[in-house]
Amino acid sequence: MSDKKNMDLSQFSSRELPPLKEPVAGSAAPQLVEEYQAMEDVKGRNNTRRFRIISNDGKSYGCAYAHLIDWEYDRVNSYLTLTIGGKVFTLEGKNLGKIETYLMDEKVKALRQFNPKAHKAPAKNEILIERIEVESV
Numbered sequence: 099m100s101d102k103k104n105m106d107l108s109q110f111s112s113r114e115l116p117p118l119k120e121p122v123a124g125s126a127a128p129q130l131v132e133e134y135q136a137m138e139d140v141k142g143r144n145n146t147r148r149f150r151i152i153s154n155d156g157k158s159y160g161c162a163y164a165h166l167i168d169w170e171y172d173r174v175n176s177y178l179t180l181t182i183g184g185k186v187f188t189l190e191g192k193n194l195g196k197i198e199t200y201l202m203d204e205k206v207k208a209l210r211q212f213n214p215k216a217h218k219a220p221a222k223n224e225i226l227i228e229r230i231e232v233e234s235v
Contacts, residue, residue, distance in 0.1 A: 134217035136191070136225035138208040139200055147204065151180075151187055153230050154211045159185070163204050171198045184235055191227040 140146075151159045165183040171194065172178075178194045180187040180201075189197070189209065200206045211230045212220070220226055 132217050134210070134212055134220045134226075136210055136212065136220070136227045137197055137200065137206060138210075140205045140207050145204055149206045150208050151230060152208060152210045153232070154213045159187070159232065166201070169198065169201060171195065181235075186233045186235055188229075188231040188233075189227050190229040190231075191225070193223065193225045194227075196225055 147163045149161050149163070151161060153159075161180075161182045167181040167183075169181065170179045173195060176190060176192055176194060178189045178197055180189070189211075191212070197206065197209065209227060209230075211227045
């Protein structure tokens, strides 16, 4: 077996690995922590005229821009209320003004509530949706 060459594996070790969180009870392996992204935006011209709102427990609400009646953004109290069809979504958090800007251009693809058990905390200047309240009207 002297014909095998020593392989240089250094090219594979320079990759940055995502952080790990504590293993779930009963699970042997630690789970990966997802990067938190409060808002996914539409790239290019691929606007499907729909977006979704994802709550902390993973429940997803599909919304169409055609049914977006209005919204109210309160910069002082840091909340954004969206009236969509028969539901009113109230988002509370930080830096929500960027969401309003993207709604104007119908560029929001998804809004996601922060879950400290599943997401790594975002930077201080990033959008953070701390709470989503859903009411039927």
